[in-house]
Amino acid sequence: MAKTVDQYFDDLRGTRVWRSVFRSGTGSSTLKRALAIQQNVFLHLFSTKVRNRMLSFSATWYLGTLTLGTFLILVATGIPLMFYYHPSVPQAYADTKDLQFVVSSGLFLRNLHRWSAHAMVFLVFAHMFKVFYRGAYRPPREFNWVIGVVLLLITLLLSYTGYLLPWDQLAYWAITVGSNIASAVPVMGEKIHFLLLGGNAVNANALLRFYVLHCMILPLTALFFVAIHFWRIRKDGGLYSHSSEPAVVRAEAAARNEKGAQ
């Protein structure tokens, strides 16, 4: 009798190589399935069990997950863009043009990066509105809201620093205006302006600084806070769900008791 695909997969999971990578082993018992999550470096952040309704569309709209999705798209498209882009005054604009018109799939990658960036800013705000109107920022999740505000700021800074990189007129004046807003900070405004641009005007130093911020410092910082954000979701009692609000649970229990008494 021919084997089914599942049986082939089970055989694969029984091999020594597979067992050396995934310690939890074969079998679909509750224990094995829990171990599969708990013993995986990426998945161990998550609780080993989650209620179905926590993953239902109505509980979250998946807005946070979609935001992470756009972030991953931005990383995946941003890295190939770095292969053709030189953060220097004579070349930055020409390289952007080349990506649009000369490099194979360059237009696709650049547009995907650009539109995902727009989508990410939109989704971050949508996610925050959802969390706010659902009341999901309340204890015990209040610290995760704070982490979320940090992530909002990082998202906006990523948008802002990426805006300069095409080195066109729009970018130049947007960064001129934006960096002058920074110099309105009391007392140390001029210092911040100088440090941010690496000079007094938007110039070669500013382009390089924004490039490093955009490609290294801000994404790594974002990743760090995203990890904390996700870890906290689990530690703070899972995704917010209206049906698990104490008042709702009490009301449901009372309704059940009333029914039982009749």
Next chain:
Amino acid sequence: MAEETNKNDDVSRRQFFMKLGLGSLSIAAAGTAAFAYQYLEPNVLYEPSPVVNAGRPDRYPLGSVTIDVNSGIYIIHSDEGYFSLSAVCTHLGCMTAWKPELNMIACPCHGSKFQQTGKKIEGPAPKPLPWKRIWLNDDGDLLVDRSTDVPALARDSFVRV
């Protein structure tokens, strides 16, 4: 000396070294922060010189307002003489433009308006356009120092040829 040491000697020595260690680590951290700050602040800037050569005065007819977009200054030939204004808007640093039909300087970014003398007509700009030091060099060219502000409409702020 030895007989004066108390029983807590071991602990206090440990505490002493703990404090010494933490103290030197704090000093090292503060030093690193100071060095990092200094490192991020460039000492040499490869920016254009603040002094701009605006050429011969006769390039600018009487009553004209001429912008040099590259250096961000106006050369204005008024009845009182030549003077120079910064063309950089005092709001958020956009380049303003001279509008001859309106007889005013206007900013395209947020709509600030200035008179020909730099005086503010309308915000959001918080300050008037600053006057810049202008003088004639030995070759008879107009030079403008963009890093030096001079008082508006003052006698010395004009160049008479």
